[in-house]
Amino acid sequence: MRTSIATVCLSGTLDEKLQAAAQAGFDGVEIFEQDLTVSPDSPEVIAARAADLGLSLDLFQPFRDFEGVDEAQFEANLRRAEAKFRLMGRLGMDTILLCSNVGTATIDDDEVVVEQLRRLGDLAERYDIDVAYEALAWGRYVSEYDRAWDLVRAADHPRIGTCLDSFHILSRGTDLSRIAEIPGEKIFFLQLADAPALSMDVLSWSRHHRVFPGEGSWDLTDFLARVTATGYAGPVSLEVFNDSFRQADTQRTAVDGLRSLRWLEANVAAAHVDSDQVRLDLQTLPQVAEPRGVDYIELDTDDLGALTRQIHQLGFRFVGFHRTKPHVQLWRRGQARIVVTESADIDPVSVDPDSAVPADATAAPAPASAVAPAPVSSGTHLRGIGFAVADADSAMERATLLQATEVPRDQAHDEEVLRGVFAPDGSEVFFGSGTGVDPTWTDEFGTVPDDRRSAIDHVNLAQPAHHYDEAVLFYTSLLALHAQVSNDVPSPSGLIRSQVMASSDGAIRMPLNLAPRSAESPETGSYPEHVAIACDDIFTAAATAVSRGLDFLPVPENYYEDLEARFDLAPELLQRLRENNILYDRDDVGEFLHFYTSTIGSVFFEMVERRGDYQGYGAPNAPVRLAAQHRRNAGH
Structure with missing residues (x-):
């Protein structure tokens, strides 16, 4: 053609x-x-x-x-x-x-x-x-x-x-x-x-x-x-x-x-256009299925103690250091995995003691690129996402034919071969096809069993203004994800344009967000990125976080008074939500309970519990979160 x-x-x-x-x-x-x-x-x-x-x-x-x-x-x-x-x-x-x-x-x-x-x-x-x-x-x-x-x-x-x-x-x-x-x-x-x-x-x-x-x-x-x-x-x-x-x-x-x-x-x-009239020479691409889930999230940080402390407070367990790259760690909570890469090399024994690292943690190597990170902001930021795909080789071949740029990656001869490409925002997208409960690359970090029912629920990505539409096509064409209807979310600094990229079964959920520009961040505005972790019991997760000293994002009392007016919630439930800074939403098929952490660098976390068949993201609560973050950023 x-x-x-x-x-x-x-x-x-x-x-x-x-x-x-x-x-x-x-x-x-x-x-x-x-x-x-x-x-x-x-x-x-x-x-x-x-x-x-x-x-x-x-x-x-x-x-x-x-x-x-x-x-x-x-x-x-x-x-x-x-x-x-x-x-x-x-x-x-x-x-x-x-x-x-x-x-x-x-x-x-x-x-x-x-x-x-x-x-x-x-x-x-x-x-x-x-x-x-x-x-x-x-x-x-x-x-x-x-x-x-x-x-x-x-x-x-x-x-x-x-x-x-x-x-x-x-x-x-x-x-x-x-x-x-x-x-x-x-x-x-x-x-x-x-x-x-x-x-x-x-x-x-x-x-x-x-x-x-x-x-x-x-x-x-x-x-x-x-x-x-x-x-x-x-x-x-x-x-x-x-x-x-x-x-x-x-x-x-x-x-x-x-x-x-x-x-x-x-x-x-x-689509098998097989009419005798067809004169265009139509070329195919390697077929790829939708990803089976998020394999891991990689965060890059220059504030290792604060980040690993917050991850620990959310109930993650330290698995180990990369066996050849001591500045790379793996943390897990059930099937939710976070790779933490420190911007500068550190001594493995200098991990913050408050992170409660097990004394018998075994070392192992990282799944992500060991070369300089993609051209994103300094400080703590989301460096990349590993997707679990059915055929990593086909996914990479398709990405190359669609002109994505491969991420250069150093790896030893006995390490898992992982290949990926740069996304339009400069972050890294890797394709992994390991089978079983744990992908094989995790062996390079050691073994810490964790059978909790927890996984990455969604990843919220901020996009540069000039490449927002490019990102939609990137995830559609490379990963067979589907763009859902876009929405505008009000914030103290203006409207946030949000469009979710998702797989048909909901295993992948990625809201792409275009924030209003600001003097500090002319490309992406002041909108941070966040990782949402699914759990079975939001109140148990909140209790663990409280016991470990988590800095919750505070929710104003006005929110709970409005919640009481909108939903016929039992007084006991409403009080528990209030005490734990947990937000709530409900639709015809289910409920959504969630809380947020404070922001470190340009990243924060969300813990979520989905009840019934709720498929949304608590959109009515987004303005509450944005306003609270705005107050924090302003020092109020």
């Missing part, structure tokens, strides 16, 4: 955009007219540059406000079109995008439009140009793809075809069945964009909120499958207008874009 990307998707100069597209691996680009207009290079120089980079120039766009006008205006429009055809000749381009008229159309008459398209086709024939007519979703008279096709079919000119754009079609909810009526050779170009589900005018939606396939809410696998079944054999191109993309790193955005197309291509190939 030939891939292309519109230069409007990327930040930077036209030369920078061409270079980024080529380095990412695209086959071609669409030239957005404004990028050409502001470039100091001549069309000939641009054409030569693209050729040197191995890029085809697939589409010149956009040509606007052409049809549905009176004769005088139409003659002027033909002169304008001829100028663009001559320019395209200098660029060596042969296809132009004609958008349905938005601004100047005054005649809503199919016969007039058909005749004007024919006359444009006659002019285009003289310059060996193909015209791809596209229905803009906000076109004055032509706003649906099927009407645009009807007009193209009636024009019956070899130089006049149509362009199908997923945004303009899906944003209007148009019936897709008529795509099958269009011969593939009359689809002169195909543009793809995804979008979040928003309630707003379609023009603003289009201009500011498009995203790459897999980062929004539409079924582009079905859309592309329908187009491939027509026999379309041209480029599959991205046209994404997005404010964040146009401020983000050009190369990263290009890589993210190609990843989205390769993921989508593989989805369509896996």
Whole structure:
């Protein structure tokens, strides 16, 4: 499948955009007219540059406000079109995008439009140009793809075809069945964009909120499958207008874009599009199942005593040091495992005595990278997540083909081979396929039996503003996770945008959060990350934490008074919640009880108990937690 990307998707100069597209691996680009207009290079120089980079120039766009006008205006429009055809000749381009008229159309008459398209086709024939007519979703008279096709079919000119754009079609909810009526050779170009589900005018939606396939809410696998079944054999191109993309790193955005197309291509190939009409060479990817669970969380710290003390207070048991890397420890609570890596090497005997490390703890090696951590913030932070997958080799191969960057890792010859990649936020994602109660890499730390029913319930990750959508696609395409409906959570510093990535069975739950920017943290705002640990009995966990001196995040009395008003709780239960700073939520299928720790560096913990079939995260309680953390940060 030939891939292309519109230069409007990327930040930077036209030369920078061409270079980024080529380095990412695209086959071609669409030239957005404004990028050409502001470039100091001549069309000939641009054409030569693209050729040197191995890029085809697939589409010149956009040509606007052409049809549905009176004769005088139409003659002027033909002169304008001829100028663009001559320019395209200098660029060596042969296809132009004609958008349905938005601004100047005054005649809503199919016969007039058909005749004007024919006359444009006659002019285009003289310059060996193909015209791809596209229905803009906000076109004055032509706003649906099927009407645009009807007009193209009636024009019956070899130089006049149509362009199908997923945004303009899906944003209007148009019936897709008529795509099958269009011969593939009359689809002169195909543009793809995804979008979040928003309630707003379609023009603003289009201009500011498009995203790459897999980062929004539409079924582009079905859309592309329908187009491939027509026999379309041209480029599959991205046209994404997005404010964040146009401020983000050009190369990263290009890589993210190609990843989205390769993921989508593989989805369509896996759907067994077996029509004799299919002309696209659809490549597959190694198939991966959803992860079976979180294998471990790795935290990097320069405050080892405070972090390990808090982990111990939550009921974790110290397993041991990495047998060859004494700055790495393993802690466990049932099947919840936390790897702690100290930023600077330490003497193994200098562990804080309050951590209550067993005297007979056995040493062993770390599952995580032993080289410098990923480029995230200093202090205590979440360095990485290990996922338990069915086939680690296939997962890594898929990640590599989707252009994820492998994490360099030192390991001895007798250590478990663990491979992983960098996530968009700079953290590390590792793939482990050990079987049994304990994965084999834990042998490198020693053995501390723990049959408690406890595991990592969810991991809440803060995302850089420019890479939030990229993270959604990353976890969707690499790990087969599913994006749930996004929510906005109010905090004292503004709204927190949150979107959960989850597996179908709930074994993996990862809320991705985009916090308001602040002067201290312009990328991720002041939103910390946290690890939630599931337990059977929240009150027993709280009692253990109290006995070990845990610094709970305090919950105001006003919360419990509101809780009493909202739920008919027994007075005894309400009092126990109040005494232990435990928050509560309930829905039709279950209950959710949880408490929070204070924050160390950029990380805090949450202990949770799920009762019944409750699947949420206590969202009504999030503002309480955010306000309490804000007061702590402000020193109140």
